[in-house]
Amino acid sequence: MEERKYLATWKKYIPVIRLHLKKSINESQEFKLNFTDFESAGNSGRSGYTFNMLMENGKVVNNISGSAVARDLYEALTSDEVSRAFLQDRSVKMSVGKSFLLSIKTTHISKFK
Template structure:
């Protein structure tokens, strides 16, 4: 199992993710990520880097155990006090496809 390989990468993107999370309350928000950075951080060629992360009140509600990219993103999100506070009363969906575009959508519960 990959151990927190993507945490430094998610921390780098965290300031923009935080802004886009807030924006996603009004509209679907996206963030283009750098494919080469992910490939340098891990070796998921066969599995890819795609994931779907569903969070309700800060807790993951779908299975992400086999997806280190999503697990590490969730760890970074909840470790940030401002984002953790934002997530407390929200339902959030974050996903990334093969195009390395992070899509975020949040709604109040």
């Protein structure tokens, strides 16, 4: 299995993702991804390019092991200093559906758990 085949693609999107992460504090964000960017990076197999990823305090809390696209997005986010700092003390849900929209929803994590 080829590893990190979508990492370079996600790194191209990091500046746009950063902008949408910041805006997602006030309201959920969506933006269209370019299907051909991902298609040329590699065949996604049965799972397609769809995924749901939930991060709390910068750590993934759901199972994304079956999605190379999600794993590589997480690696791109955590290797970017600005994105990594943003993810702290927040709950961020990112998902891509069949329409190839990246959705981002952010909430603050209560310190009083």
